[in-house]
Amino acid sequence: MRLPCPYCGVRDAHEFSYLGDAAPRRPDPAAPDAADAFHDYVYLRDNPAGAIRELWYHGAGCRRWIVVDRDTRTHAIAGATFASGSASGDAS
Amino acid sequence: MSEILSDLPVTDLLPPGRHGRADGAPGVIAHPLSRLAVATLVACKGAVPRITEAALAAFGVALADAPKVSFTADIAFIGTGPGRWLVTASQAPEALMARLTDAFGDGAALTDQSDANLMLDLYGPAVGETLAKLVPVDLDPSVFRPGDAAATLVALMPLTFWQLNDSPAYRFAIPRSFAPAFLRALASAAASAGLEMAGPARG
Amino acid sequence: MRSRYSVFSLLANALTGQKGWTPAWRDAAPKPAYDVIVVGGGGHGLATAYYLAKEHGIRNVAVLEKGHIGSGNAGRNTTIIRSNYLLPGNEPFYEWSMKLWEGLEQDVNYNSMVSQRGVLNLYHSDAQRDAYARRGNSMRMAGADSELLDEAGVRAYAPFLNFDDARFPIKGGLLQRRGGTARHDAVVWGYARAADKLGVDIVQNCEVTGFIRENGVVVGVETTRGPIRAGKVGLAVAGSTSRLTRLLDLRLPIESHVLTAFVSEGLKPLVPGVVTFGAGHFYVSQSDKGGLVFGGDIDGYNSYAQRGNLPVVEDVCEAGMALMPQIGRLRVLRSWGGIMDMSMDGSPIIDVGPLPGLYLNCGWNYGGFKATPASGWCFAWTLAKDAPHALNAAYRLDRFRTGHMIDEKGVGAQPNLH
């Protein structure tokens, strides 16, 4: 599999480590339902057979976390962006 | 495989001299650089424009926020990540750090890395064929050119390299503790072409 | 009527040109309703049906399988059976499975070639040795066998390993002599045949596509062969679990990942038991046909594609060569991938719920083949009694909420690392 790193270009997945679904967001730790929310955040997954947006870390490259659009049935990749949300990815 | 490897302790750097095919001119020449100051430069949040301006003002360098080398005669900035560069210069590490601090102030985080890597220049007629065995990046001249840089995984070791010229020659920054293993992999890959390890610097 | 396999039936058939055999199981058409529907005709689903009928007298049971039985992981695994687990929530369960393996062939009258050739896990450091000692002791305390070998012990047991030129020298190993392999497909066929004999309907080419719910209670399933009602619906679909629970808007602590396995060309006997490398991703055994069956780590990203990629192929071959450099000229004949239901703590779930009428059996990671008998046995119990048996009491779904994870590897909620 080859992932399009927005900084480095297309690279073999070997250079990256995988975290998983990018959808879960760290909940507000101060919220009254934090215990439940954190349980869901840490443990529960959609685990879709199909399109997924997922987090990869380009550890052997630019050390950026990126969000990759991929299909789990075909491994087809539609694109990738920096996880920090900014275009330049410099955490700005 | 280079026969020398079976006797060479895995923790030792490949000694200077000829490895692999011994007849004819060497296919690959590996030249360690010993007097190069290196630093990482990481722009603060939102400070890339500021850093770019400062680089132009202080060093006359048009800094690219990309995997490219931006350089002048005495300093080079190698993009290793967004807002992130490896800076090299032929001077004392303290002097480079001082220059960078002067230029960028608190717009960036600076760390001295002068001792963190083995810096190695690779060139020779078989350098392309040899690097194809090591580097999972397309080095065809139509794709990777002088001034291009890449951080990647070579024989499972993370490293950064960039192209110096179109002879072609490449400069590798290999994390110090991986240097012996990298040179072993290099010796294997270059064995059929013949590798000349220029001495005697210990990276 | 399916005849019992015996010396007599074999000879009789040899003399009559093998014409007297009958289907190993009926190709049943679905009935409108059952007491229990088990979704998934893998090892676990079929064993569940068998034990429901045999142990609990519940025979109005259907196993619904979207393809043919054994077309999931039951037909793709590297066939290792062992009970060398560490944690109290796990070890007694797997040891029970081991005991069931030991009587399986006579029980179901089918030779699934359970072969207790030994499972040896190598260690390469003192810390690993201590961790294996801890594990070996856990095993003994649960009634399993285990031996902690030093280097000399490993040399005696597996002299063909690389002791001389190793990057990570072999310092010893944890050996379970009762561990070994079983002929994976035959396990499926044996359970199917035995369950069928007790009246269970095995319905193939019947994919579950939805659930019938009344007042929040699951009372049946929609399938490609029409709706089928049931008193209880148990899911045993391994890597496909989330696809089904999604239809019920349930999210589970599970991700689907691909695991690749390999077989070499056939060879005369070379490897006696199962050997696992402790300093890289590699384990190997030799099949009855003579192929080296080996594998390593999962590819590490969510996948339903049933095929892996080259990094893992390289990793496995490198580790194999590091451990056994004499296999360099042997050839990989075939590689394949299966979709694993990797859970958040690396341990399975066998539980009542999470909806009324629904029962879950999933989260087997890359290790559920060995669990097949106990999984079926416990799931049958759980379905029959509406409560887990003591052996699967720790495998409840709410353990993540309460913090009672069963994390053998200690890597946390990161399925690709288990």
Add this chain to the structure above:
Amino acid sequence: MSRLSEGGLIDRSKPLAFSFDGKAMRGYAGDTLASALLANDVRLVGRSFKYHRPRGIFSSGSEEPNALVELRDGARREPNSRATVVELYDGLSAASQNRWPSLDFDIQSVNGLLGPLLGAGFYYKTFMWPAALWEKLYEPLIRRAAGLGRAAEAPDPDSYDRSFAFCDLLVIGGGAAGLMAALTAGRSGARVILADEDFRFGGRILAERAEIDDAPSLAFVERAVAELAALPNVRLLPRTTVFGAYDGGTFGALERVADHLPLPPAFTPRQRYWKIVAKRSLLCAGAIDRPIVFGGNDRPGVMSAQALRTYAVRYAANPGKRAVVFANNGYAWSAAFDAAEAGVDIAAIVDVRPEAPPIQLERAKRRGVRVIQGGQVVATSGRLLSSVTVRSATGEEKIAAEVLAISGGSSPNVGLTSHFGGKPVYRADIAGFVPGACPPGMRVAGAARGDYSLARCLAAGAAEAAEAVSELGFSAYATPVPQARDNAITVTPFWHVPGSRGPAFVDLQNDVTAKDITIAHTEGFRAVELLKRYTTLGMATDQGRTSNVTGLAMMAVLTGQDVGATGTTLFRPPYTPVALGAIAGHHRGKDFRATRPTPTHDWARAQGAVFVEAGLWLRAQYFPRPGETDWLETVNREVTATRTGVGLIDVSTFGKIDIQGPDAGAFLDRVYINTFSTLPVGRARYGVMLREDGIVMDDGTTSRLGERHYLMTTTTANAAKVYQHLEFCLQVLWPELDVQMASVSEQWAQISIAGPQARAVLEQVVDGLDVSNAALPYMGVAQGTVLSGVAARIFRVSFSGELGYEIAVPARQGRRLAEALMAAGAPFGITPYGTEALGVMRIEKGHVSGNELNGQTSARDLGLGRMASTKKDYVGRVLSQRPAFLEEGRVSFVGFKPVNPGDRLRAGAHFLPHGRSGTTANDEGYMTSVAFSPLLGHWIGLGLIARGTERIGESVRAYDPVRGGDIPVEICHPAFVDPEGERLRV
């Protein structure tokens, strides 16, 4: 010798000597082992898998099911090598396999007599009585009989290479279609790779007497190869099999660099594993002949019609004195004519079709070849084929023949198209499966997609290549397609001769017979994948390339389904078997993984250190001295010397992360359970970080070097993991924080000195820095220079419990620093120590380490719960409050000492209350770490036990059945040495 007197693509000026089963023979350059064997009149080559039946050579390609040999000797022995693809070299030695005592007389061929018993599924129905005998008797017997060749017994002496390649178009197969494709794409300027598994490009053209542009087709091949070789943008890879298609346009290919040579030349690998990344690919892999199934179809001498042609035309080897051709298609006729032309005596063409096309009849007539239309072979005889019995409208007739060339039609080589799961599609007109959905970017041309005429192969190769490269923006020249014959294919589906006599084999290698298919049908194993698994059809080393289609078609006949709906089994990589060593490449032996030496490695080696692996690192474990008899004696000395004087150890392997920026303190507060934003500049603090699930992830000291500048240390094992985690926190969780990180692990060598004399030693290496207790107190950090001008950071931290400092200098200065410290410490008896002594001292001090930070423990379990701030959030806080984490009976971290001081403790022992049996139910915890304490003179341990802190002073059993241990131990405070920490502060 059955070498034809002329013709062939062999080089008669280069004779080669070789041996088979010890017998000396001769062949020529350009031969394969198979062609050379045939030319030497060898017809019996191997034994089959199950019944050990004598077998010959069936094919002339990589699909060979029968002719498997052990090639080479000793450590280079290669079992199961296909004689049909082994290129002959001088001195080649090969031996038959799976036979005993000899190929001619194999005892296990009695299995054949048991054939009636040993049908499909036999094993599953038997060997169950009595149960005990399975393991002891039946299974060992089955295993010994199974398997084919023997693996080598010594490490593979050859080396392997790995290479990456990138291209616009990868053309797989260099026959007519592939050559035209490569020419078309190459001329367009695209970067092209053309790979062919054969040692010569040309494919079928090498064996077919065809014309291209009114000249022998071989001339076309030569021209094309010459042009391609001259194009700088084209890479030709002969002897290279593309074995797998993977994601992202990645292909695995195996080049046999030196397999055609007696030994690889110096510095040359035996094989090279190519990882090819291609924007587009074009499969031109051709098609193979498949057999017809009938009784006695496995005798040596039965081969595919294409093989007969290839041996005769390409290799000038005559496979036997008289040949009968048995077929259902016209292509086999042309094979027969070509063979006849080359000098093979064709006794008859038997075609199942009642009426063959007139044009072929005409050709047969012209050549004087007898034709039996509507005929079927119903039996064969001879141990090596001697005659063929043919049934036709006129009755049965026995025809003497040494060769029976069969063709049941062609099967396109669709394997690679299915590696993504695509299902081949049945085409009734050619009675074969053609590619269905292909991997992204892959196209197919030529016989591989069922285009069987030479003209169409050439045209399709050009057209598909042109389309592929124009998708990439290259403009393909309108390459003129050479002229060639375009005859229609004529085939009548025909699989199996009913009523033929003797065992009829479908899968030749695995001995799957027509009867086995019937059994599988009867017993309900009808789905193709079940059929495969029940009978082993298609599971042999050839993966059923010659048998699958026939087998499934026969099942289709039994079920009444059509062949297309019955479908094929799944093709998987590799396309042909690939040597494990080739994929491993350079990563073997000591080079399996990189070895990372510390900056003081050479120095430690000079000091006589024994080293130990710590992840990829190699660290000094202890430094034995002459006269010391075991490691424990050495370690005791090192510990005692440190505790009473001063010791030195390299700690550079710890992860070191430079953290800067205005939000650095706030950031650390979120990742550590304790607070760092309040840490004064010039101070260090011990920190613990959790995973989000509340379990401890790592610990270490973090120092504040400046107002917005921290330096974190991590454990050696977790350095990369922690860095990645911090980047996650910064980039994903809190991108709003202004923090910059850099790993400085490689930049700094770090040496720890510890012991009462540590300061006295330190004072001598610093350049006038005040390191007094007042100026640099416990947990203080100083920056300055040492050794006259070497930049240094000095951390007053301690793992051993003694007064200690860690001195960091640029890595290149590490050795110098070690030597300077040794010199400065000489008067105090400074002693280098290794990880072993470090471990002893940390256990004596009761510090947690890797054994306790095992991913299963919470901060509270480890007695670190009180460090957790209640005033802020941090990663892992919420979930560490879950009920299980707070349970009463949860384990806690305590020390253990033997009740009988002479007893040895063992890590991994479990704790039991006295008087209870060793069962899971009574399990209270386990010993995590042990050491012999030279200070206390007995073994000590650390461990986790239920409610440990409340049970100090209680005695429990340390139960260690795997090592026969069962001793009473007393629970105690984990700090055996200086629990108040007074020594640290002096």
